[in-house]
Amino acid sequence: MTVRLGANRYGKAETRLVHVVRDGPVHHLKDVNVSTSLSGDMEAAHLTGDNSAVLPTDTQKNTVYVFARRHGVGEIEEFALRLARHFVAAQHSIHHARVAIEEYGWTRTGPHSFVRDGGEVRTCVVHHDRDGRTTVLSGLKDLVLLNSTGSEFHGFITDEYTTLQPATDRVLATAVTAQWRHTSADGSAFAKSYGEVRRCLLDAFAQTHSLSLQQTLYAMGERALTTCPEICEVRLSLPNKHHFAVDLSPFGLDNDNEVFHAADRPYGLIEGGVLREDAPDAGFAWE
Template sequence: MAIVLGPNRYGKAEVRLVRLTRTSTTEHELCDLDVSVSLSGDLADTHLRGDNAKVLPTDTMRAVVYAFAQDEPLPAIEEFGLRLARHFVAAHAPIDTARVRLVEHPWLRIPAGDGPHPHAWIRGSGARYAGVLHGPAGSEVCSGIQDVTVLKSAGSEFHGFLTDRYTTLAPTRDRILSTSIEARWRRPRTCTGPTDWDASFRTARDTLLRTFAETHSLSLQQTLYAMGEAVLAEQAELAEVRLTLPNRHHYPVDLSAYGQENAGEVYEATDRPYGLIEGSVRRDDAPEASAELPWE
């Protein structure tokens, strides 16, 4: 039985990039990114014989990220990722496929006496994500959010579930529901033409948050589906939404040992173990995503 080289790729992970756009002497714009590049193609020689003639150093990948950030004001991270991916494939013949992952960390302007400060920020919560794949079949992009922690103190139930002799969880018709949203949405490769990535991102993010808040939840699974369905209903060009929702449990504390009654006001918040709800919502006529698309 022969031993052969399987699928492989290599790259530079988590290049830290801060891009400052000086719109005036005092008014600045800030973009804070982690950028990861991964390349694949005709690279068997380096694995099998240690021949690096077709290997682009990962240090060069890092340099390209910084150089492309300087060329012009930084576009939406999806567009920036597409430019990087297309460059690596076009510039180096042994490379046929490039994957780029981008995470944008939010910074909020610090309030000043007469409005937001023009060049001082405080780091916000949550992050914007983009995953780009460019190869022989063309380009494919997914966008998303991650580490967006949300909570609703009413409008959530959980009952009627399967039980066995190990079940101790009591059913409830009133509970705190909290999760940290990781969501991804994608366009099919057949979707061509210019895209307003920023507007699409804002719409999807706002739809996810609004649906979480407004859906009367009988389970986090039901909420997941409602969130994905709402995003697809509002943006016809999107093909699929994938969601990962860890259940950030909040348990009422039993105060009876202290002679007190807890009327749903005091809770213990636990970070582990936690329920993990994952799922996708897609159009039934949409083409499948490429297996190489970097969802994470």
């Protein structure tokens, strides 16, 4: 039997970085989690243990800290681009760099005082290779949304194992994970784009009378693409956070969709992408 090395990469996962910009008495805070992954001429490392082509993961971690000190962080997409381009340009053995960043929000309560936001986490993933191809994915996760009405689910397949009853008025809740692909790596609009896409996701969720979570997913992606010309594809992962009306009849009470049990598992998971018809191929497998 013949075997061979398949696709591989290595890197430093979850380098925690807090960067404070001291602008006189007013400070600015960036709190991020950076993961780097490199791939290229790594056959010898796997097959013979020859590490001459390997940039240590500890070096990757140090690079994150040094770049924060030298260049600042700024928009997380810009920081990821700087790191990815550096790794590919600096080492001949590295052909592709992937940098993923999560940003945790803080709200200012004073010139140098902050309170951690309890909302969603901003994300980005940058891919850059030796051929100069660069892809920037912005996104967010843990954006928890709920419509207390305006959602239905009926007309589905039934068989001998089906117990779910059709619903014409249900609670629709989810925790959105979204990524959107930029048409270019020009960093001038990353901050504006994030706010616009986030607003589109919120508006479409709130304004769509939903017959299924799939329909809502498409409406959210469509709204973002038709509003934001700088992006060409949106991918969404929407867990259905089920809310079941509690049977209060044993206590002589009715329950007109007012009292619910919020179940955490198992849950439906709806995932899909929406893209422009002329969207270029991403050139890599999305994660």
